[in-house]
Amino acid sequence: MTGPSVPVSDGHVHTRYCHHATGEMEEYVRAAVAAGLQELVFLEHMEAGVRYFESTWLTERDFDIYFEEGRRLQDKYGDTITISLGVEVGYSPTHREELLERLGSRQWDRIGVSYHFMPRPDGDLHLNLVSSKETNIHAIEKLGCEHVLENYFTTLTEAVEVLPGTVLCHLDAALRYQPGITINETHLGKIRPLLQAVRKKNMGLELNCSGFKIRSSPYPAPFIVKEAQALGIPLVPGSDAHSPEHVGRYFDLLPDYLDSL
Numbered sequence: 384m385t386g387p388s389v390p391v392s393d394g395h396v397h398t399r400y401c402h403h404a405t406g407e408m409e410e411y412v413r414a415a416v417a418a419g420l421q422e423l424v425f426l427e428h429m430e431a432g433v434r435y436f437e438s439t440w441l442t443e444r445d446f447d448i449y450f451e452e453g454r455r456l457q458d459k460y461g462d463t464i465t466i467s468l469g470v471e472v473g474y475s476p477t478h479r480e481e482l483l484e485r486l487g488s489r490q491w492d493r494i495g496v497s498y499h500f501m502p503r504p505d506g507d508l509h510l511n512l513v514s515s516k517e518t519n520i521h522a523i524e525k526l527g528c529e530h531v532l533e534n535y536f537t538t539l540t541e542a543v544e545v546l547p548g549t550v551l552c553h554l555d556a557a558l559r560y561q562p563g564i565t566i567n568e569t570h571l572g573k574i575r576p577l578l579q580a581v582r583k584k585n586m587g588l589e590l591n592c593s594g595f596k597i598r599s600s601p602y603p604a605p606f607i608v609k610e611a612q613a614l615g616i617p618l619v620p621g622s623d624a625h626s627p628e629h630v631g632r633y634f635d636l637l638p639d640y641l642d643s644l
């Protein structure tokens with residue numbers, strides 16, 4: 384009997400188009416080929432209606448260029464590697480119509496669903512829920528971590544129900560830099576309905592290997608992966624690379640990790 388093997392598809396990479404990653408699309412493709420991957424999925428950031436002090440997503444014009452370059456690379460490297468052009472859409476309850484329209488206007492190979500930016504009750508700048516920046520950490524602390532997490536899971540469940548997603552990204556990466564808070568079994572009451580929504584939509588659950596960088600496991604945590612496996616939800620590995628050298632990162636650790644579950 385053979386156990387899980389090292390994945391040959393990286394389902395989640397970004398490029399310089401999102402303004403917080405580095406590297407051209409072609410550099411990611413070359414890195415994927417060098418790493419022996421058979422598929423590389425670009426999953427570029429789409430957001431709507433976010434008020435923030437910097438732009439960490441693509442404009443529609445950026446997406447035009449992204450598809451143009453992506454098609455060129457598919458032609459050039461098609462015999463060597465499958466290049467998929469997808470999107471990581473950050474949900475916004477107040478801009479769902481806009482997101483649905485923009486998602487519907489293009490042919491995506493994969494639609495990853497995330498929830499990165501939470502509106503604040505005082506109407507000030509959005510909170511970035513996955514950021515390590517002090518300003519976000521403090522503002523989340525002020526609102527109350529458990530309250531923010533509750534909102535996160537509820538809104539993410541709505542996102543899964545509303546958007547035409549194919550994979551749910553980094554489920555428990557929210558508040559990952561927040562001191563003194565961990566997403567654990569006490570949050571199962573919110574996580575189970577989310578996973579059930581994922582199951583109902585026939586979506587996959589991302590095994591986001593960027594988690595290995597700050598803890599010993601990918602996102603989401605083992606107890607969530609086990610719940611997902613019990614529901615028959617497929618696991619989709621991704622590096623969440625924001626620079627070409629991170630393509631396929633930690634994939635060699637996945638077989639042992641999955642065996643240990």
Ligand SMILES: [Zn+2]
Nearest residue numbers: 397401403428
């Ligand atoms: Zn990013």
Ligand SMILES: [Zn+2]
Nearest residue numbers: 471497552553
């Ligand atoms: Zn993300």
